Amino acid sequence: MTQPFDATAASAAYRNALEVIGAVEPTIAGAIRAELDDQRSSLKLIASENYASPATLLTMGNWLSDKYAEGTVGHRFYAGCQNVDTVEQAAADHAKALFDAPHAYVQPHSGIDANLVAFWAILANRIESPALAQASAKHVNDLSDEDWTTLRKALGDQKMLGMSLDAGGHLTHGFRPNISGKMFHQSSYGTDPETGLLDYDKVAATAREFKPLILIAGYSAYPRKIDFAKMREIADEVGATLMVDMAHFAGLVAGKVFTGDFDPVPHAHVTTTTTHKSLRGPRGGMVLCQPEYADAVDRGCPMVLGGPLSQVMAAKAVALAEARRPEFQTYAQAVADNAVALAEGLMKRGVKLVTDGTENHLVLLDVSSYGITGRQAESALLDAGIVTNRNAVPRDPNGAWYTSGVRIGTPALTTRGFGVDEFDRVAELMVDVLSSVTPTTTSAGAASKAKYVLADGVADKTRAASAELLDKHPLYPGLDLN
Numbered sequence: 001m002t003q004p005f006d007a008t009a010a011s012a013a014y015r016n017a018l019e020v021i022g023a024v025e026p027t028i029a030g031a032i033r034a035e036l037d038d039q040r041s042s043l044k045l046i047a048s049e050n051y052a053s054p055a056t057l058l059t060m061g062n063w064l065s066d067k068y069a070e071g072t073v074g075h076r077f078y079a080g081c082q083n084v085d086t087v088e089q090a091a092a093d094h095a096k097a098l099f100d101a102p103h104a105y106v107q108p109h110s111g112i113d114a115n116l117v118a119f120w121a122i123l124a125n126r127i128e129s130p131a132l133a134q135a136s137a138k139h140v141n142d143l144s145d146e147d148w149t150t151l152r153k154a155l156g157d158q159k160m161l162g163m164s165l166d167a168g169g170h171l172t173h174g175f176r177p178n179i180s181g182k183m184f185h186q187s188s189y190g191t192d193p194e195t196g197l198l199d200y201d202k203v204a205a206t207a208r209e210f211k212p213l214i215l216i217a218g219y220s221a222y223p224r225k226i227d228f229a230k231m232r233e234i235a236d237e238v239g240a241t242l243m244v245d246m247a248h249f250a251g252l253v254a255g256k257v258f259t260g261d262f263d264p265v266p267h268a269h270v271t272t273t274t275t276h277k278s279l280r281g282p283r284g285g286m287v288l289c290q291p292e293y294a295d296a297v298d299r300g301c302p303m304v305l306g307g308p309l310s311q312v313m314a315a316k317a318v319a320l321a322e323a324r325r326p327e328f329q330t331y332a333q334a335v336a337d338n339a340v341a342l343a344e345g346l347m348k349r350g351v352k353l354v355t356d357g358t359e360n361h362l363v364l365l366d367v368s369s370y371g372i373t374g375r376q377a378e379s380a381l382l383d384a385g386i387v388t389n390r391n392a393v394p395r396d397p398n399g400a401w402y403t404s405g406v407r408i409g410t411p412a413l414t415t416r417g418f419g420v421d422e423f424d425r426v427a428e429l430m431v432d433v434l435s436s437v438t439p440t441t442t443s444a445g446a447a448s449k450a451k452y453v454l455a456d457g458v459a460d461k462t463r464a465a466s467a468e469l470l471d472k473h474p475l476y477p478g479l480d481l482n
């Protein structure tokens with residue numbers, strides 16, 4: 001499922017690049033080589049990571065990086081941006097075609113940046129404040145103290161409603177330590193305590209009572225799809241703007257696994273995403289929106305973003321071109337099918353999953369029945385060469401640091417070519433490790449939340465079994481740095 005590439009040409013390109021880099025700073029050339037070895041030899045199950053194609057990766061290492069291009073295509077604050085214009089236009093055109101979106105803004109450097117652009121655009125578009133209108137039209141450096149005082153006052157009265165962090169929402173959806181929780185009065189909707197599923201009637205009831213300016217849908221740890229048509233109905237009923245953060249599942253939208261009511265783009269006023277997770281592009285962000293938000297979205301730089309990273313916009317164009325090929329739809333369907341196989345493989349071996357399954361690319365394990373925390377599970381799995389991340393489960397008694405959960409996903413290993421049988425074997429290996437972990441006891445006699453012992457031989461046995469799977473599906477087949 002790796003994007004096909006010319007291994008001879010890519011090998012020569014990387015060998016030559018590493019020679020040039022190594023002549024200046026061998027430590028860095030060594031770290032780049034070592035990272036490839038590490039990625040090749042571990043079972044990468046982090047739900048938000050993937051393996052971009054050599055074409056996408058190579059696009060980021062060149063002189064486009066040296067060009068400033070604040071502004072938008074054809075309207076730059078710097079001279080000589082004709083090639084960046086070509087790059088940005090190509091990326092936006094691919095994004096619009098891929099997602100059937102009226103407008104695309106490809107400058108955000110990350111998902112958080114994309115969300116900030118969206119927040120600002122929604123405020124600028126929805127709030128009838130002369131100060132906001134003036135601020136949108138001004139360079140950020142030209143805002144007076146008086147402008148900012150008025151803005152803060154106007155912003156302080158606006159409200160955002162998003163999924164709670166605890167239920168799988170993201171920290172930029174109004175979590176207090178994030179700027180979103182400071183810019184807006186915030187409220188959240190959770191999931192049903194029995195099923196773990198989103199209850200749309202409850203979301204509607206909360207929205208009616210809270211009356212948010214922005215209703216956010218999207219998640220980083222909810223293993224189900226969302227009905228965006230229903231979310232739009234709720235937003236319309238209360239006069240909210242529907243913003244969808246599809247960072248995690250953009251690849252499933254691009255690959256036509258999520259269509260109709262489950263495709264956010266036609267239903268949301270503004271859709272944000274990252275480009276590197278299931279979408280398999282470079283690390284970065286993007287905003288798609290309906291025409292009425294386009295002007296305000298395009299003011300993202302310089303309002304909340306620094307100068308665009310032209311080399312990353314170029315890599316977005318390459319990755320989006322790849323995602324427009326029919327093979328990407330096959331890949332996206334395999335990501336979803338593999339997630340079901342992984343979930344079933346875990347459940348049939350006795351693992352408790354949040355929502356008892358999955359409908360997307362991710363699976364959230366509740367490891368408390370093993371008598372361990374998410375942190376102990378994450379560390380023990382890593383000892384055995386299985387890379388995951390700990391994650392809170394709804395109403396987690398261990399909080400967000402130690403947690404009771406482990407979040408895993410299928411995008412990366414599906415790129416390597418793993419299928420349902422291999423994911424069932426991955427489930428078996430994970431269960432072998434989880435059932436061999438014992439928490440150590442603290443000096444006060446309590447079970448530690450961080451320290452543990454993994455039974456002798458389990459790590460080595462798991463690594464050997466993983467190596468068999470990984471050797472069958474090499475990462476970047478034929479790519480040789482020596």
Ligand code: DSN
Binds near residue numbers: 048111220
């Ligand atoms: N870091 C991303 C994730 O892992 O979901 C989101 O911020």
